[in-house]
Amino acid sequence: MTPHIGAAPGSIAETVLMPGDPLRAEWAAKTFLDDPVCVNSVRGMSGFTGTWKGNRVTIHGSGMGMPSLSIYANELIREYGAKTLIRIGSCGAMQENVGLRDVILAMTASSLSTPSTGIFRELNFAPCADYGLLAAGVESAKRIGTPCHVGGIYSADVFYDERPDLNEIMTRHGILGVEMEAAELYNLAARHGVRALAVLTVSDHLLRHEALPAEDRQSSFGDMVQIALEAAFA
Numbered sequence: 001m002t003p004h005i006g007a008a009p010g011s012i013a014e015t016v017l018m019p020g021d022p023l024r025a026e027w028a029a030k031t032f033l034d035d036p037v038c039v040n041s042v043r044g045m046s047g048f049t050g051t052w053k054g055n056r057v058t059i060h061g062s063g064m065g066m067p068s069l070s071i072y073a074n075e076l077i078r079e080y081g082a083k084t085l086i087r088i089g090s091c092g093a094m095q096e097n098v099g100l101r102d103v104i105l106a107m108t109a110s111s112l113s114t115p116s117t118g119i120f121r122e123l124n125f126a127p128c129a130d131y132g133l134l135a136a137g138v139e140s141a142k143r144i145g146t147p148c149h150v151g152g153i154y155s156a157d158v159f160y161d162e163r164p165d166l167n168e169i170m171t172r173h174g175i176l177g178v179e180m181e182a183a184e185l186y187n188l189a190a191r192h193g194v195r196a197l198a199v200l201t202v203s204d205h206l207l208r209h210e211a212l213p214a215e216d217r218q219s220s221f222g223d224m225v226q227i228a229l230e231a232a233f234a
Ligand SMILES: O=P(O)(O)O[C@H]1O[C@H](CO)[C@@H](O)[C@H]1O
Pocket: 019, 020, 021, 063, 064, 065, 088, 089, 090, 091, 159, 178, 179, 180, 181
């Protein structure tokens, strides 16, 4: 047990999918896993372990923002031995050719700051995805037929952003979308020698000012979960 995860030793799988929303963790576990068992509910941050095609998988919430994800990912890696961590999140599109419900596989994640900034100090470390997971994710998206984009994303510290100038610069430099956790997940994966990938579903569009209706969100998230599972065990 850790300060934030009450799971018994051995009850977390080496492969962990991490949505921001703990309710999405429960939904994904009950929809995609066989025999899902709740292994954590400390602070309402659900974690479920089950199997997918015979492979052991945990789906555990990260909370919103990099400080929250950092707590859970650190404990999952350092105390529970997680070796493959795949974020399954929503994001806002920052390019015209990226549509609602499309999937983005984050090759890199830019940020203004992360919980690791104090470690890197003057170094502009480039957090990136595990190539094997990324390549397998691309193949899975092709097989399923999900429109999929691969490239850089932005991990923001705030949802209510007061820097439209910065968004414009990122759009001009090809950043595909914005979310709030991947950069720190990639930093931690690099530090601890584990594999990480962020698979993101576009839930809203910053340029077109469109958003998925709330009732469509869950059904639109299924492809990203499938892609994450297929990539993890490719
Ligand atoms: O849908 P999730 O995984 O929570 O991801 C996105 O949604 C939240 C903001 O609404 C942030 O956590 C952002 O990264």
